[in-house]
Amino acid sequence: MSEITPDGDIEVADTPGRPQPTRPGNFLRNASQSFTQSRLPVGMFHAYGHYASAVPTMDDIQKGNFSKEGWSGPGQRRNSQAHRASDHHILHWYRCRNESKKDVEKVTPDAHSLTAEPSVMEISAHDPSVPYANGYQFPPNHSKWEATLIALKGFGRYVITPVGFVITIYSLNVVGWGGMLFLILCRGTPAMVAQCKFRSFMSGSYQMSIAGLYRLLSTRCRALRMRKS
Amino acid sequence: MPCPQNAKELTSTDGYDDDRSSAKKWLEVDSQILNALFCVTGIGLIPWRFRDLYYLLQWRWKENHDGLRKLAGIHRGWFRLQGSQEIDVKYNPEEESVPPGVNEEAMAIPIKLSPGPPLTGERAPSSEYWKMDLVVWAFVVNTLLQIVLCGFMWGMDRYTRPGAVVGLLISLACIIAMVGGWYIFAEGKRVKVCSYPYYTYGSFGGNSIDSVSG
Numbered sequence: 520m521s522e523i524t525p526d527g528d529i530e531v532a533d534t535p536g537r538p539q540p541t542r543p544g545n546f547l548r549n550a551s552q553s554f555t556q557s558r559l560p561v562g563m564f565h566a567y568g569h570y571a572s573a574v575p576t577m578d579d580i581q582k583g584n585f586s587k588e589g590w591s592g593p594g595q596r597r598n599s600q601a602h603r604a605s606d607h608h609i610l611h612w613y614r615c616r617n618e619s620k621k622d623v624e625k626v627t628p629d630a631h632s633l634t635a636e637p638s639v640m641e642i643s644a645h646d647p648s649v650p651y652a653n654g655y656q657f658p659p660n661h662s663k664w665e666a667t668l669i670a671l672k673g674f675g676r677y678v679i680t681p682v683g684f685v686i687t688i689y690s691l692n693v694v695g696w697g698g699m700l701f702l703i704l705c706r707g708t709p710a711m712v713a714q715c716k717f718r719s720f721m722s723g724s725y726q727m728s729i730a731g732l733y734r735l736l737s738t739r740c741r742a743l744r745m746r747k748s
Numbered sequence: 749m750p751c752p753q754n755a756k757e758l759t760s761t762d763g764y765d766d767d768r769s770s771a772k773k774w775l776e777v778d779s780q781i782l783n784a785l786f787c788v789t790g791i792g793l794i795p796w797r798f799r800d801l802y803y804l805l806q807w808r809w810k811e812n813h814d815g816l817r818k819l820a821g822i823h824r825g826w827f828r829l830q831g832s833q834e835i836d837v838k839y840n841p842e843e844e845s846v847p848p849g850v851n852e853e854a855m856a857i858p859i860k861l862s863p864g865p866p867l868t869g870e871r872a873p874s875s876e877y878w879k880m881d882l883v884v885w886a887f888v889v890n891t892l893l894q895i896v897l898c899g900f901m902w903g904m905d906r907y908t909r910p911g912a913v914v915g916l917l918i919s920l921a922c923i924i925a926m927v928g929g930w931y932i933f934a935e936g937k938r939v940k941v942c943s944y945p946y947y948t949y950g951s952f953g954g955n956s957i958d959s960v961s962g
Contacts, residue, residue, distance in 0.1 A: 557822075696782050700782065711764065
C-alpha cells in the first residue's frame with residue numbers, strides 16, 4: 520500500500536514494523552512484537568519512579584508549566600531559557616500537528632502550507648523578563664489554592680486511567696495490610712491475646728460494659744496461665 | 749504475675765506471644781496477603797523483567813549494540829543513548845524517517861520509539877549506561893528473592909517458619925526494587941527537566957504511541 524505525496528515522492532505507508540492485523544498468520548507475529556516492545560512497568564517501584572518523576576512541583580503549577588491539561592509545552596517554553604531560537608521549529612511542528620488533528624474537512628497541502636507559514640512568522644522568541652511592545656503581559660501566576668486544585672485534578676485524571684487505577688488499588692492494599700502487620704509486630708494491638716474456648720460466657724451484653732470487658736480479659740489470661748503451668 | 753490492669757500491661761503477658769493468640773493468626777493472614785501482592789509484581793512480571801535481562805545480556809555479553817537500543821526504546825521514559833542529544837530537536841521519529849547524517853546507533857529500536865521532539869527545545873544529555881544494568885538487574889534480583897520468599901511462605905506453616913528469614917527476604921527484595929525505582933525516578937526527572945515530551949496521562953512513558961504499542 521503506497522500513495523503519492525504532492526511532492527512526487529512515494530511514501531510507503533505499510534511499514535514492515537506494523538503488519539496488517541487482518542491476516543490470520545500475523546497474529547503470533549503481532550503478539551510477539553507487542554510483547555518485545557511493550558512498555559509495561561516491570562515493578563511497582565518502576566511505576567512509582569516513573570510517575571513520581573513526572574509529578575510537577577507547586578512552583579511548576581503556579582508558573583503554568585503544568586496546566587489543567589497536563590504538562591504544557593507553551594508554558595514550559597515561556598519559562599525556559601533553553602535554545603530560544605529553536606522555538607520556531609517546534610512551534611511549527613506542534614501547530615501543524617494540532618491543526619491536522621482538528622481539521623475535519625480536507626485541506627489541500629498547498630493551502631495548508633500557505634496558511635501555516637505566516638502564523639509561524641508571528642511567533643517570535645521573547646525573553647519573559649522584557650515587557651512586550653504592544654502591552655501584552657504573561658498570565659499571572661496561579662495562587663496556591665488554584666495550584667492545589669490543578670494538582671488534585673491532575674491526580675484525579677491519573678487515577679481513572681487503567682494503569683493509575685491498578686497502581687492506586689495495589690498501593691492502598693500494601694499500605695493497609697502492611698500497616699496492620701506493622702501494628703501487630705510492634706504490639707500495637709493489645710486486645711489480640713490468646714482466646715480460650717473453655718470459659719465460654721461471652722454471650723449477651725455482658726462484655727459490652729467496661730467492667731465486663733476487663734473481667735473477660737483477666738479471666739482469659741488466668742485460664743491461659745493455668746493451662747500452661 | 750498478677751492479672752493485667754490495663755492494655756499496656758497486657759502486652760507484656762504471654763497471651764500475646766502465644767501461638768493461639770489472634771495476633772499470631774492475623775500476622776499469618778497479613779503476611780500471606782502481602783506475599784500474594786508481591787507475587788503479582790515479582791512473579792507476574794517475570795516475562796517483561798527477563799525480556800529486559802535478555803536484551804541486556806545481548807548487549808553486554810554478546811556485545812550486540814542492538815540489545816541496548818531495544819532497551820532504550822522500552823525505557824525511554826528515563827534512558828537516553830549516547831549521541832541522542834545531538835539529533836535535531838525538530839526531528840520526530842514517529843512520523844519521519846531517519847535524517848541523513850544521523851548515526852542510527854543513537855536511536856532506539858524500533859526507530860519510532862526514539863525520543864520525540866522536545867517541547868522545551870532542548871534534548872536531554874545521554875545517560876550513564878551502568879544505570880541500565882543496575883535497573884534491569886535490580887528487578888531480576890527482586891524476582892529471585894520473591895521466589896525464595898514464596899518457598900518459605902508456601903512450604904512452611906506459621907509454627908515452623910523462621911520469622912527472621914522472612915523479614916530479611918522482604919527487606920532485601922524491597923530495598924533492591926527501591927534502588928532500581930530510585931534511579932528511574934532520578935533519571936526520569938533529569939531527562940524530563942531538559943526535554944519534556946508532550947505528556948499524556950493514559951500512556952506509560954509520556955507519549956501517545958505507548959498506548960498503541962504497549
